[in-house]
Amino acid sequence: MVPGQQLSAWRPPVAGVVEVLHARFTEHAYPMHVHDAWTLLMVDDGAVRYDLDRHALGTPRDTVSLLPPQVPHNGSPATSHGFRKRVLYLDMTQLDESLIGPAVDGPILSDPVLRTRVGQLHAVLTRRGEEFEAESRLAFVSERLREHLRPKAVRRGTAPSRGVARRLRELLDERLPDAVTLEEAARLVHAHPTHLVRAFSAAFGIAPHQYVTSRRVDLARRLLLDGRPPGEVAASVGFHDQSHLTRHFKRIVGIAPGRYARAGSGGGPPATRA
Known part of the structure; x- marks a missing residue:
């Protein structure tokens, strides 16, 4: 590896996350390439310039970039000292094909809440045994991304449901020693994963993983x-x-x-x- 470069990558046992990548590059330039997953990129130091669908773009400070699958892009350092980045590769269960066009039109997301949530997700993904918390945090990241990509007219809010929260608590108590995924819980309780976490937190003042x-x-x-x-x-x-x-x-x-x-x-x- 070139001096000054660092890289770690792993596949966490969390449904929806294909790969996690943390890297620092000083000189490396990515050629045009595509991914079969959504690329959620945060640059923590320096900056990256890239071309997406023939548009020249960059990574402004404190933003999140979302690069859609199957759309060619490249990448290179935009500063003399390179860049340090954290990347999540998310599968199509998190964001579907209908959102590829909006992501091409607006890949740069200036959203402090989203950036904080993505950072929290990265942190929990570095710790083994915290898959349930990671699934909960991923649900809110994906929801926030969909809010950016879907027109406001089709957004729908759901009020927290105490009945849903009680059913989830009963399930968690019943399956306490076992690993229950958020997706499985949502299926058994008949609620969307994000609504499930929000309803439980609102009803009991604590997140399900906590x-x-x-x-x-x-x-x-x-x-x-x-x-x-x-x-x-x-x-x-x-x-x-x-x-x-x-x-x-x-x-x-x-x-x-x-x-x-x-x-x-x-x-x-x-x-x-x-």
Whole structure:
């Protein structure tokens, strides 16, 4: 790799995300090429110039670029020190073919909320075991993109439904140790994924992925106090591995699972004086 260049790429186990790419290039220029997925690009340092459908474009500061599938484009550094970028490649379940034309006409999106949401999605995609949160964040990113690409006349809002929220909570409680995807939950509850997350958050004041994590930590506490080892507990309650359990356990409870178990190994509460 050329000095000064860095690249990492992976395929997360999250439906709708084909690939994640984080890269820094100083000199590399992409030739004309196409993708079979939507390219959601954020440049964090420097700038990129590119041609899309014979139009010369760039990446203005604090914007998001959305390049549609099957439309040729290239790319090269627009500054002397190159650029640093984060890219999500999304499949057609997130944005359908009808939105390719609007994306060609307006690929540069100046939207601080969208940029923040895309950044949050990138952050969670770097952590193993957080697929449910990633699916929730992806749903809101995709919704925001559709709002930009569809005419205002066809946008429709949906009021949060407490019934939908209750059905989702029942499903999450029932499937607590198992991995339930947002798509599966939406199918079982008969609601759109984005509406599902929004309704649950509005009804209970917590996002579905946060609810699942806190319930799993709660269950882990009981199992640890029963004397079961942290690695076994992690698998039993639905965490990816022991480090995944430890990260969330420390954030919620304040100490690591092992220390929590040892602190509770005295056999019961302190004796009270008569």
